[in-house]
Amino acid sequence: MRLWGGAFNEPSDQDLQRLNDSIGFDKRMAYQDIQGSIAYALAIAQAGVITAQDAERIVEGLKQVLIEFESGSFVLRPGDEDIHTAVERRLMELIGPLGGRLHTGRSRNDQVATDFRLWTMRAIDDLRAQIRAMQVALIEQAQAHIDWLMPGYTHLQPAQPITVGHWLMSFFWMLKRDDDRLEQARRRTAVSPLGSGALAGTPFAIDREALAEALGFAECSQNSLDAVSDRDFVAEVLFDCALLGTHLSRLAEDLIIYSNPAFGYVTLHDRYSTGSSLMPQKRNPDPMELARGKAGRLIGNLTGLLATLKGLPSAYNKDLQEDKEALFDSCDNLMALMPVLTAVIHSLKLNRDKMEAGLSQDMLATDMADYLVRKGVPFREAHHIVGRAVRLAAEQGVGLLSVPVQALQALCPLFEDDLSESLSFAASVAKRQATGGTAPQAVQRQIDLARRLLS
Amino acid sequence: MRLWGGAFNEPSDQDLQRLNDSIGFDKRMAYQDIQGSIAYALAIAQAGVITAQDAERIVEGLKQVLIEFESGSFVLRPGDEDIHTAVERRLMELIGPLGGRLHTGRSRNDQVATDFRLWTMRAIDDLRAQIRAMQVALIEQAQAHIDWLMPGYTHLQPAQPITVGHWLMSFFWMLKRDDDRLEQARRRTAVSPLGSGALAGTPFAIDREALAEALGFAECSQNSLDAVSDRDFVAEVLFDCALLGTHLSRLAEDLIIYSNPAFGYVTLHDRYSTGSSLMPQKRNPDPMELARGKAGRLIGNLTGLLATLKGLPSAYNKDLQEDKEALFDSCDNLMALMPVLTAVIHSLKLNRDKMEAGLSQDMLATDMADYLVRKGVPFREAHHIVGRAVRLAAEQGVGLLSVPVQALQALCPLFEDDLSESLSFAASVAKRQATGGTAPQAVQRQIDLARRLLS
Amino acid sequence: MRLWGGAFNEPSDQDLQRLNDSIGFDKRMAYQDIQGSIAYALAIAQAGVITAQDAERIVEGLKQVLIEFESGSFVLRPGDEDIHTAVERRLMELIGPLGGRLHTGRSRNDQVATDFRLWTMRAIDDLRAQIRAMQVALIEQAQAHIDWLMPGYTHLQPAQPITVGHWLMSFFWMLKRDDDRLEQARRRTAVSPLGSGALAGTPFAIDREALAEALGFAECSQNSLDAVSDRDFVAEVLFDCALLGTHLSRLAEDLIIYSNPAFGYVTLHDRYSTGSSLMPQKRNPDPMELARGKAGRLIGNLTGLLATLKGLPSAYNKDLQEDKEALFDSCDNLMALMPVLTAVIHSLKLNRDKMEAGLSQDMLATDMADYLVRKGVPFREAHHIVGRAVRLAAEQGVGLLSVPVQALQALCPLFEDDLSESLSFAASVAKRQATGGTAPQAVQRQIDLARRLLS
């Protein structure tokens, strides 16, 4: 059964049907489609378009169809071009021509937009739950290693000592922004297009606001032309997924590098490492590499949809059918990835000795400059003096703190014997207590705030 | 003057300098850089790092540098690798070594993030003003043509009659979502990274919250590692620009098609049309084509930045320097495009006769099916009957409303003489009064709501 | 069975397996995997690594596995993480531990690259066959309508008359370039990585050149590190697909616009049109809209892979597993789309009267300027004079050719009575006989050349 065809002399070509049919992927919106149809049946009964009894029988029939879907007993038939057709076809098999009243005033254009928004609202909730689970894992590990020292890098070159808790918490805030964006995207998704018809609105006296509320939407759309072709919510969630994926890729990059034995800062648990078919000794951080690689895929899904939307004329165009697989793919990939990454974080072994061994004296050069600043040297000059001290140390093949004070005094007489005692990795970290700094106290405040934000 | 180099034996290669230097494009953040430095000077004075007098002299010097920038008299020097270096170099020329105290505890990593956020906040404000101006133009034209009839299309094929006001207002709501997104992106942009140092936070007792407030930020960042490398705000604004551009491209597509003489629904004003160097008669809708084409460019800028961010290790990496030109380009293009499009809308000539001539009787087929529905026929069956009526009309080479009722009754005995009087373009439109429908009353409610939202 | 794990204390987490396993999509390379293994077994026998008898038994076993795959009787088992594992596991079930000799010196890194290149070579052949079929359709329709006149547009505004054959042939040349690119991509794909091991090459005396030849490759790779991580061929085919898709989207845009009744230049066959669930009269050009929409998806697949490849360290990284689904998706979509589009072209009804009705006199303005040029007026001046004539005609509300010669002479005395006879749509077209011009003779030469290129 097709929902159309009266005006046609010939049936569709088979190849066209294969190309055109969306049932292969939109069947996963069966729940939302039936949910929407149940609410719609009640709404058109309310509006007097069908009788209450008819609505009741339609709702009963739809519930039966849902049971078939949920139990896996629903059988697709040739001609079921999309989930809407399949459900209506089955409904009419179950309750007869009465089922044909359901579609009154409704088009697949507003129906599919409704289904897809409902699906997306749930997908956002699922993603946000995964984000929170990962945030919890980060907080726990940060708390447990709040004052461990590790090298901080910029440009992947030794910069300054930081604390492990600080490093881990940096990812918390990325995820926080992702969560905020998804929450706001959800609000823009929760706008009901139902009752927009094909493009011009409904000629029946449907209470669209009540219908929206019945389906869990926050409001209903204000312009039917826009409503049937608005895919902003898809683009926005795809963007949020892409940026979330980018954050995960950065965490992944750190863990991949830090788990190379040259660093050895972290060890992935056996359960989250994989081996090689050729090299028996291999322990590969596959989940982190997939996190990094999938960021590309998520970017591609976003790009593809935006390019598809570009230049479309008003109202619904079939091009919009390309929206679903992109979003399904982005959500599915994140939902497969995030639990594993969260488990990786939970089970991550941090190697304190390796991290401390990674600290080098030149990472205190800024503190040495600050030492001079506190003695009155303008920072720019202090920076230059210490730069020369660094070069001196390199020429002598010693660490920066091992250059004799006398030699330093040749660069600047303000260097004194108190220098060495005032410079240490722990002291460097401890001084950075302002909001957002790496000092354990500051990190504790971060963690406390993070916990409040989650609760 | 470089801000570094004490530890180096040799100066940078000239080619590297050309590659590395960002002064060519970041000089447009001169205002923000100086604004940030003034606030920073006061903050480190407050923290006791420099004296109040020193701060005062630094601020005086910075104001002088700003005057030079604003008057166009600032002269770039070799070695001014970025705006931060240029300003600090000039400051030291003006006030001597004291200028070297300004950078105490500050890195270009937190400085550039501060500058760029301040710049972006202003750019968002500018974009939002353009959006609002375009919304006003749409409302005005919609109000002026609230009940004019025009063909509504889906799949660019005749669908149902709609009103011109409804069509124009559909773009209002796209822009409304753009405005919402930008407003929320602005909140996430208004987070001060200043006081994060290079990556680890500041060792000085700076009141970062007060500093943030002094600069117009809403809050300050909570993690210095994140703060120096967070470019979410750039990605987010680039996305908002890309989606805004996509909306403009859809408006453009409509106007391009509707201004082809085969449609002739609209005429662009002479001032917003262009000609051909070869064909004397040409009137081309160049601004609309550029709107459509630039959507691609905006998508590219977004994609490029996301790909750049992908897989970066923690904290600042030089890759992030690629963020600015992308955002400048997206904002500049929209700021050049939008005033023209707004003027196009304001000056657009709508051709009522052409639009009405575009209405064809088959666009009332749905209303004909609804006619049967109101007589008790299930919609699906009514749809099929009317489909056959459409085919009949086509075979007879007449309009759908010109098929004799007797012939229709052969398809369904419920067709009666009242059919023709109940079917008209105006009636079709008038029935669609539910929220978001195309009826003039519904459009008036849209416009009223839109005006409230703008005020 | 996993192909690794001896060094691990604990098995992989279930979630990780779900994330990591590629069998869900790489099973479609079963043929290539087995083909590669058969050739490899013979190659290591040739190199003396295994005996000829062992090789024979392995080959027999592999052929049996292939039969199972081709008959659909192959059963996946838990632990079959990818197609390579599944085949090796089944082989060992069939022929015992001897099957474990097959992997000697081979890694999944070179194996998967081999499989995927073989798959891609076949996919390119399939795409090229589709391109040629579409080119044939275009030539046939162009030949059949070689001298029909239609309006030519630039900026979608009336420009000059052209011939239908010329318009249709313009797409032939786009496809020709696509075909060229794919042919060249195929040559770069036909480079055998087999024998590269995991990254360092094989320690066995395998004749890699002979092995490459046995598998239908044109040459073998020259650097094992590059060979296991080179995905240029994937990116290149994704690009070729994206650009091909862009060409199809342009054809689609023309047909979508030209099938709107305001133009009515073309009618899609019933078999390639679709209807609406709500509006009984609808005839939508769905395949063309999908062609346009899928161009976005193809762009997304390309972007995604490039972003994934960006910044990867040397040799194989798991990120590369993301390569397959992107290419499968692009090829599958084009293979579903192209036969339908070719059928659309073959069955396309061209409406001569509508096209001729679309011709307007102002489209001869350039010819009118050329008329003056032939009388000695510099073109720029002639252009300006005719521009004023166009304005005059518009003011008088008549066609350009209906402006009296006397009135034209006021603009330029060189206008004479021979003007009207020298200006006609047919004459305009007939004059454009230089290579690539729209005159029927020139189009015939195009077609003749096109036919030669195809044969």
Added chain:
Amino acid sequence: MRLWGGAFNEPSDQDLQRLNDSIGFDKRMAYQDIQGSIAYALAIAQAGVITAQDAERIVEGLKQVLIEFESGSFVLRPGDEDIHTAVERRLMELIGPLGGRLHTGRSRNDQVATDFRLWTMRAIDDLRAQIRAMQVALIEQAQAHIDWLMPGYTHLQPAQPITVGHWLMSFFWMLKRDDDRLEQARRRTAVSPLGSGALAGTPFAIDREALAEALGFAECSQNSLDAVSDRDFVAEVLFDCALLGTHLSRLAEDLIIYSNPAFGYVTLHDRYSTGSSLMPQKRNPDPMELARGKAGRLIGNLTGLLATLKGLPSAYNKDLQEDKEALFDSCDNLMALMPVLTAVIHSLKLNRDKMEAGLSQDMLATDMADYLVRKGVPFREAHHIVGRAVRLAAEQGVGLLSVPVQALQALCPLFEDDLSESLSFAASVAKRQATGGTAPQAVQRQIDLARRLLS
């Protein structure tokens, strides 16, 4: 002066002019524009459209304009909307109305396509020269370190020992493919559109083939509609740039990681390192980070253009004006980047001791498995045995080669005293002599082939 306007009642709006004008960026095609015009003047003289004397004066005038451009004395005027207008305007200032004959039969549509193709051909040549220079640098360094040992990684985890020459040469082959692609793209670029007019071809008897040859094109276009709107060459070069950029990003990633002191395998020369404004000790690999970051930008430029091209109707549309800045940007960035990277490679210090210290005994696990294979154990079984040996070594906290043979014999009795002598990093590498392997002899063959390919 505008090249059009006769038909217009009002001049263009100022904002529209700012939006529309391309002179800001297309002026860099001045040379190509004038070159094209000189050839065109001669061609229309040859065709009898203008006299030989007129052509001579036009050519003289154009040469004068070129001199003004090259000397920097050319002055842009208001109204110079693009390079074509600017040149024609100046020409007419210099030689009077005669200059207005130049544009006969030519449109900016074929003119700009001609200019841009000529520009692109030169840009490709420049890029290819840079590629070759980098290939030479790689070969030289590979030759100089052909047999140095270093750890080879997959998944960034220790895999097998490789030679430095092998590692460096892996990038040679990536560049080789880039060069091949660019060469082929150049052939598709070298197709002359000149003589296609606005869309329909030229009505004058111009010898387009001779004109093409005069300008250095290999052939002329076969369809004028296609010719004026074909931007495949731009997309293709943008793709080639993006993939080239991706390769550079991979080299960059290796060098960034290897220059971290935890690895210390390479040291960038002082001239190609940069410092920090805050941290005096810093030595950052900025050029490599920019290489990595710019890959994103190059991907964005490609994506943007493809999205712009998507869905355009036939022939020229103004959207195409967006093509130039994207290609200029990609080429400019690569031309700024590549000389620096080549210099980085030339001046790169490789630290043999660090590389050798990075080799660990477990990287010989595959060789240990091969040892058993040579004694008759099926590889899969040998892999498992050695996996257990690796675990044993880890449990005992010793290197794999330090596990006593007796302990190994408990895993497999075929382990014998000859094990340790047959396993060494040098031996492992030396065995991989097949084509593409890491053995010094194989690398020498690579280098020899590479040199032949370059010469």
